[in-house]
Each structure stands twice: as structure tokens, then as C-alpha cells.
Amino acid sequence: MTFFAVKSIAKRYGSVVAIQEASLEIKPGEIRAILGGNGSGKSTLAKIIGGAVSPDSGEIIFEGKPYRAASPAQAKQQKVIITSQELSLLTNLTVEENLVLPAIPTKGKLFTNRKEMRKQALQVLDRVGLSHIAEVLVEYLPENQKFMVEFCKALLQQPKLLVIDEITSALFREEVEIFKQIVKELSQQGVGILFISHRMGEIFSLCDSVTVMRNGQVIGTYNIADVNEDMLVEMLTGTKAKSAVRPAVEHIEDADKTLLSVRDMLLPSFGTRINLDIKHGEMIGIAGLQGQGQSEFVRALFGMLGPVRFRLDDKEVHIHSVRRAVKEGMAFLSGDREREGTFSIRSISENLEAVNTSALSRKPLNQKELLDSYGVKFDNVKQPIRTLSGGNQQKVVIARWTGVKPKVLLADDPTKGIDVQARRDVHAIFSDLTASGSAVIIVSSDDEELVNLTKNHPNSRVLVMYGGQFVHTLRGDDITVHNIISASLPREGVESK
């Protein structure tokens, strides 16, 4: 009996082909990675399986029978559960309310059974070590916990087939381990798992097999033992992978001059004060365990946490609003595209100009050239940005900022949910930016990314944060994943507040 098979599924949106032709089959208990670049059709495939999008043609077989889901509710009835990269959580409800929303427990068939709700929620939250957040509004959760809750929400529905779309990109190491453990348990219970991810390490440590998609087509399916990372990247891109960071630029003007000098800047939620000097052309990686003040630091610099003062380019600046920060040449790139990145229903063109013409009243950019140079795949600049894949959307947002030539680019987990090739492209853009004399400060929950980005860069540092303070600085050959991890861990003398 076929457990789950997708046969010749196709889907187009107007003139844009999302999936040209996709077929795949998995066995019960199999953990299958779906790997694909921007716009490869993998997210669309997930949505089709989950009943949120209906395919133009093709069929799906589930447990030996044709499977049809005209709505997410119907898919759920058949125990086909999807976790979404965009998250299906309602921020005005508590964690427990969100968890049970797909099937709210009742008493007497009418009234909501709050006790049972709590019980179910705790059961699943306990497994991920988050039982203390059951009553918290999702609005107040940090990004990584939201993704864990999204995962829990899927777990609670007792899936037979679980599609996990980009969940780990926002998670921190320890959570990824918990997540992997649970996925393995599910697999032992015979649950089929489709795991959409960009993190090679996870794919190799978790999955049994991998299906590679490119441009809306399945390129091939392989046993994980038969492939290695380079092979996969090659299949993904159709070309040999480019080296992550371009060769060091020989000479940067003013390389010795301080660009940004921060003195006693307050991080409100920690009550700590930050000092930092950054030179022209520096690439600064910010690392640390989850929630040690990394995000607050870049947000504080951008004036999002209240007025701040610092020295920028030999000038004392007083940032009392984000607008002021932008005017002074600061740029902020968030990994939370939906909330802090794109204007989803507006056009690519408007998204691109949001800072340049709207905030700074400068002359319009050469949009086509800019987008092409970043390899953004698009029909025309007037289409809404939400019609692009996640990676392409992020590239547009990056272009929005680089187009205005910022002095300092602040990035908070900017490559979250972006595929390997696009991630390398983004890294190259950052490198180019530092080569032109700007500084880049990047926070990342992925230590490997920080290493790739800073290791071969001539002017780079990785600053490790703990409890709202910089506790370690790594340079040159010291920048390794191992060193970052060991510097991140709390130890004697560094007390958690």
C-alpha cells in the first residue's frame, strides 16, 4: 500500500509557474528532506498537501487512497498537518488557546473546556520544555519560541503525515536538538515526515532521504547516505557553488578610522550598558545563546528602544527616532520579513523605494539593475512582493537598504528561511558593502553562518553576548563554531540576571 505519494502535481499563479511537475513518494516513518532554492515550489507543494492551495492537476495518494483536501480543515481531519514558515499563530491569543484552536475541547458539546485545554497544551509543551508559557500571549513570545509553539500545535493534532516548512531556521541550537528528538520519535511511530529546510547539517543528521527541487520541478530523490553537501548545492543551483565570501579587498579607505563609537548605551531589558567601537569596513558578527541581548543591541542602535546617542563618522548623533537613524545612514534588516520587512500587498517597486524615495526623498533607484544584480527572480516590478518566494522577498528588502548606501547596516538574523544559494548571495552583498567602507553588524542564530561570513573577511570580529553584555571577542582563526559555542555558554564570573 502506498503510504503517501504526490503524482505529477502542477500549479501556476497567473503567468508564474509555481510547480511545473512534482512527484514524490514516502514510506511510513520516513523522514524526507525537501530541498530547494527560492521559488523552487517547495512551499507551494507544502500548501497543496495542507489543503491551503488547490493544485491545477495531478493527484495525491495517502494511505492507499486518493487524497483530497479542499481546505486546511479537511486536511487536518485526515491527520495531514502542516507547520508553516509564516506561522499560523494568532498573536492576540495565549499559547494554549493557539495550540488547541484546530480542535477546541468542549464539555457538554457546547462550552469550551478550559481545563482540558490546559491539560492538552501542557502535555505537548512539556515535551519541548516550554510548559511555563501556556498562559502567555503569543504576542509577547520571542521569535524562536513562536516557532516551537507552531511545532507543538502540529504535534497536538497527532499527525500521520507531518510537513514541516522551515521551522528550524529561527530556532536555537538547544531547541533544534529537542525538535530533532521529537521528529525521530514521530518517525518511530510511523508518521511520515516531509522536512523543508535549508540547513544542511540538520538534513544530514535528521533525514533518511532528500528530494531536491529546482524551478518548480523535482530534480531527484536520494538516500541521504548517497549524497554530500556539495552535491546537493550543485543540484540546487544547477551550477557549482560559488565560494561564500569573495576574496578580501586589498585596501579600504579609512580602514583605521572609527566609524561608529558607542558609549554606555543602555539595553533596557537587561539594564546593562554597552561600549563598542567599529571601524570602516568592519564585519561584526554577534553571537550568543538565545535572547542574550543580541536583537536588543541592534534594535537599540536603530533607535527602536528609545533615544540613543553615539558618534557616527566623526559626528555626535542623537537618535530619537528610527527616522533619524535612517537619515544618519543606519540601516536595519530584520529576519522577520512579514512584520519588519515587506509591505506584502504592495509592489516590488514600492517595497524597493520605501526608504530611498519615501523616507529620504532621494531620486528613484535603478530598480531593474539592482534587482538583477541580486538575482531576484520576478516578472515585473509592479507585481505585489508577496508573489515572490521568501528568499527573493528578502533580497528586495536588502536591496532597499543597500540602494541608499548606508554607513552601518544592522542585520537581525537576516537569512532566516532563505535557501543556501540566496544565503551566499546575501553574504556576498554584505561583503561588498564592507568593501565600500560601510560596517555590517549581523546577529545570527546560526553560528555556522557567522563563521562563513567573518572567517575570511579581512576586518572582522565575532562578539559573543551573554546577559546583555559582550563577554567575548573572536578574531581571525579563532572564529570557529566550536569557539563560538564555548564562548556563549554561561560560566563562572558571568552571572545570569
Added chain:
Amino acid sequence: MNRTLNKMTNWTSFPSLVLIIVLAIVNSFFVHKFFSLNYASSFLTSYTPLIICAMAQTIVLLGRGIDLSIGSVVSLVNVTVVTLVGMGWSLPLAMLVGVLTGMAVGILNGFVIGILRVTPLLATLATSSIAAGAALWIMPYPGGSVSIDYVLWYQSLIFGFIPAPLIFIVVALLIWFLWRYTPAGLQLYAMGKDIHKTYVSGVPVHRTQFFIYMTSGILSGIAAIALTGNTGAGDPLIGESYTLHAVAASVIGGVSLMGGSGDTYGSIFGSIFLGLAFQLVFVLHFPSYYQDLASGVIVLVGIIGASLMKLRSSRPRIMSTSSR
């Protein structure tokens, strides 16, 4: 204790409660025996219809919709009941038909919005016009009357201390509880925040939308029955002002126009606030020509005040990554 206090001040309806207290104190200087059961009773007699209309609007607003037909439904039900009584129907039966009429308009709204997926603003504007037209068709001029017994009962104190209009509010509250304490309530708040995410979570959002507007229609009908007790007669234009005032009362009561935030107690407080303000205009002897102007200004000031207070109490939380 501190925690209770915190919870209290974070309550979406809290600002409107403060507004009421302030306004009540102001009113007490101008109104003879303001703090008395008699005054409370007569106040409720006048403003119960508004309170119930605001409760109807609140349920719709929570689901990120809007019901512009509330006022017209009130007029339609009012003239329907009075006309039926004029034709010799018994009052309870006429009232039942009245409420069913309100429900019918609600079902029409629910069908057009939930099933045919027309924007609430347009759909209810159209049905509002239909209901208003039907009211004028049934009764072109104010007239008719219901039995004086009903009017006297409506204005009376049950057991000597329960104002009769309270019964209507309790019924409306029971309908609210039917939402709040069933899965539908959670779905309502979820939908108000993000209909797509709610849909993806497997909630039958279109069915929920249907029931939202149906509920609004029923509540508007109940409001009209109360109003009929207050006026004792039929008037095809009597409900006109209720649509705007119901939205205003909800907003003043902390219900978000963007959906998913607020509760019905806020709409009750908001209505009481508006009622107190209108009373103030009345006792200050404004010329009657300016009363519309004055009440419009009150509505605007009330809404602005509520929005400002909301802004203060819930600063945008920009930090998205903090683990504590």
C-alpha cells in the same frame, strides 16, 4: 493585590470605566439625585437600546467586520412590532416576529459576507438601506402604539429594585456568553486578528462569519424591543443614530476596529459613557437644534480619548526577541 490591579489596568475596557466615573461625578453636580435608583432606572430606560446595539456591534468588530445595518434593523423591528400589534397580534408574538426579522437581516448579512465573501462595509451598507426602506414601506409616518402595560412594565422596577431594562441586557449578555465560553468565541478572536491564519488552523471561518452577523441581527432586534418599550410607538427613522453610536460606544469601550481585541463589557461602558454625556448636554439646556452637533462632538471626543488612552497603555512592543 498588585497583580489584580495590573490585570485591571491592562483590561481593554478599563479606560472606559474611568471615563464613566469621571463623567458620573461631573453629572452629579448638575442632576438632582443623580446617585439614586430612580435615576439609574430612568437612565437605563433610555440607553438600554444603545447598550444592546453596541454589544451587537462589538461581536462584529471583534471578528474584524462592521455592521452598518444595526440602526436600520432597529427601525424595521420597531415598526414591525408596532404594526403587528396594531393588527391585533398579541405583544409577545409580535416581539418574537420582531426579533426574527432582525435575525433575518442578520442572516442576509451573514450570507452575503460569509458565503459570498463581500466586504462587510459594502454588504451591510446595502442591507441597511434595504432594512430602512422596508421600515418606511411598512410605516411611512411615525404612529401606532403598543399596549401601555408594556411601556409601564418597561419603566418599572421589578421587585421594587431591578430596573426592567436590565432584563434585556441580561439576555444580551447570555448571548455574549454563548460566544465567549464556547469554541466559537476563541474562533471569533482568532479571526479578528488574522482570518487567513485562522483558516489555515482549520477553523471554518466562513461559518463563523455567518453566525457573527446573525447574532448581530438578533441583538439589534432585542434592542428594538427595548426601544419600543421606551417610546411606546412606531417610528421608521428612530434607529438611525444607533449605527454610529454603537460603533462609537464599542471603540470608546476599547474594542479595536482592527478586530481581535476588546470585549462586550467595554461596549456597555462605552454606551453608558455616551449616555451620560448626552444627559449632560441635555441638563445644560443646549438648544435642541444643536443637540445633534453636540452629541457628534461628544462621540468624536470620546473616540479620540479612548484611542489616546489605549495608545498609552499599550505601547508598541518592538522587541521581538527577548526570552524573558
